[in-house]
Amino acid sequence: MARHLACLTFDFDAVSFWILRGMTTPTPISRGEFGTVGAERILDLLAHRGITTTWFIPGHTVHTYPELCRRVHAEGHEIGHHGYLHETSATLSRPAEEDVLVRGLAAIRDVIGVTARGYRSPSWDLSPHTVDLLVAHGFAYDTSMVAHDTQPYRARRGDVFPTDGPARFGAATTLIEMPVSWSLSDYQHFEYTNVLPGLRASSGVLENWVDDFRYMARSEDWGVLTYTFHPQAIGRGHRMLFLERLIDALAELGATFVRMDAAAREFDARAPYGD
Numbered sequence: 001m002a003r004h005l006a007c008l009t010f011d012f013d014a015v016s017f018w019i020l021r022g023m024t025t026p027t028p029i030s031r032g033e034f035g036t037v038g039a040e041r042i043l044d045l046l047a048h049r050g051i052t053t054t055w056f057i058p059g060h061t062v063h064t065y066p067e068l069c070r071r072v073h074a075e076g077h078e079i080g081h082h083g084y085l086h087e088t089s090a091t092l093s094r095p096a097e098e099d100v101l102v103r104g105l106a107a108i109r110d111v112i113g114v115t116a117r118g119y120r121s122p123s124w125d126l127s128p129h130t131v132d133l134l135v136a137h138g139f140a141y142d143t144s145m146v147a148h149d150t151q152p153y154r155a156r157r158g159d160v161f162p163t164d165g166p167a168r169f170g171a172a173t174t175l176i177e178m179p180v181s182w183s184l185s186d187y188q189h190f191e192y193t194n195v196l197p198g199l200r201a202s203s204g205v206l207e208n209w210v211d212d213f214r215y216m217a218r219s220e221d222w223g224v225l226t227y228t229f230h231p232q233a234i235g236r237g238h239r240m241l242f243l244e245r246l247i248d249a250l251a252e253l254g255a256t257f258v259r260m261d262a263a264a265r266e267f268d269a270r271a272p273y274g275d
Contacts, residue, residue, distance in 0.1 A: 004217045005224040005263050006255040007178070008046075008053040008247075009080075009143070011120065012039055012072070012231055016060040016086040031232055036065055038235015039072070045240065047075055049247055054260040056082035056120040056143075059107030066111045073112050078259040080118035081105060081139070090125040098133055105137065118260055120144055124180060131157045135175050141264040143178040143226065150216045150223035152267040153177050174273050176264045178226060184209060185228040190239060202242035210249045217253055222270065224263045 015032030018024065046053060055072050057079060062069045073079055083089075084103040092100065108116050119134055121144040134142055134155075142155055155177045158170030182188050189200045209227065216223045227246070234243055250257075258266075 002217070002221045002254075004213070004220075004222070004253075004255055005258050005266070006213065006250050007224060007226045007258060007260045007263055008051065008229065009120075009226060009260060010039075010042060010053060010055045010229045010231060010234075011082060012055050012057045012061055012069070013082070013086055013122075014058075014061040014065060014232070016058045016064075016083075017122075019060070020085045020087065034235065035230070035232035036068055038231030038233075039068055041235050041240055042229070042231055042243070043071060043075060043077075045244065046077070051247065051257045052076040052078070052259050053257075054078040054080055054118065056080040056118070057108070058082045058086050058122070059084035059104040060086070062107040062111045070112055073114060078118065078261050079108055079112055079114055079116055080120055080143075080260070081108065081116040082120050083122045086122040088123040088125055089121045089127045089130050090123075092127060094127070094129040094133070097127055097129055101133055101137055117141070118143065118178075118264070120180075124182075131155045131173055131175055135173055139175060140261065140268075141176040141178050143180055143260060145177050146179055146181055147177070148179045149181055149212070150179075150220060150225055152179065152224060152264065154273065172273075176267060178224065178260055178264055178267075180226050180228055184212065184226065186233045186239070187228075187230050190236075191230070191233045202239060206242055206245055206249070209246060210253070213250055213253055213255060217255075224267070226260070 014035040018028040018032045081104045084100050117140040119139050119142045124144045154172035155175040156170040160168040189205045
């Protein structure tokens with residue numbers, strides 16, 4: 001029987017994104033603060049629709065907005081790791097990257113009372129050490145890479161990419177990769193920065209996002225499509241209506257909405273490590 005999963009995921013960066021970039025004047029900070037407004041609107045909508053989702057939350061957000069982060073967990077949503085101050089893994093030394101992992105895990109555990117088993121790298125860029133560190137710290141899955149659009153796969157360690165010969169791909173690990181796509185992330189379409197034009201009308205984005213699911217449902221017996229949202233982007237009024245329309249359209253196409261940890265477990269049962 002065909003089964004097609006939709007994972008709605010939310011990167012609750014709040015003010016951490018702007019602080020890391022040294023943008024601490026009132027206006028950029030207020031952009032991050034609006035993320036708390038968006039988060040509350042999103043939680044109300046998800047509760048009304050009876051959908052559970054996955055939220056990737058930096059440790060800084062957990063410490064700054066503990067009650068709101070506890071609400072996310074209390075309403076049945078998964079809490080994933082998203083750095084401490086939204087640090088990009090690829091820019092860090094191995095000791096610094098591990099320190100960020102440990103600090104983020106501690107924040108989630110101490111404030112919310114759960115252990116994160118999913119990881120999303122801020123800026124979706126991993127270092128040569130990330131996979132080994134995630135395995136060592138007990139993560140079940142990562143969701144930062146783009147080698148497929150609807151099929152999870154095993155993250156590798158030890159890839160080598162010489163300039164004078166073919167690529168040498170390393171060994172698969174126990175870590176499940178739940179692939180993402182910039183085309184299915186709201187921030188690239190909607191938010192204005194000095195490198196992103198953003199501010200697109202939501203109608204064309206909705207058509208693309210629904211068609212991606214329609215294609216998966218037509219061409220594959222089983223698959224997962226991951227949508228990435230940022231409360232400070234999707235939380236604006238017309239975009240909240242976009243989110244409502246997306247949920248309705250996917251439901252009409254037969255989507256099963258699941259948390260990312262559940263989708264990863266389903267993949268693991270279908271394709272056990274080592275098979």
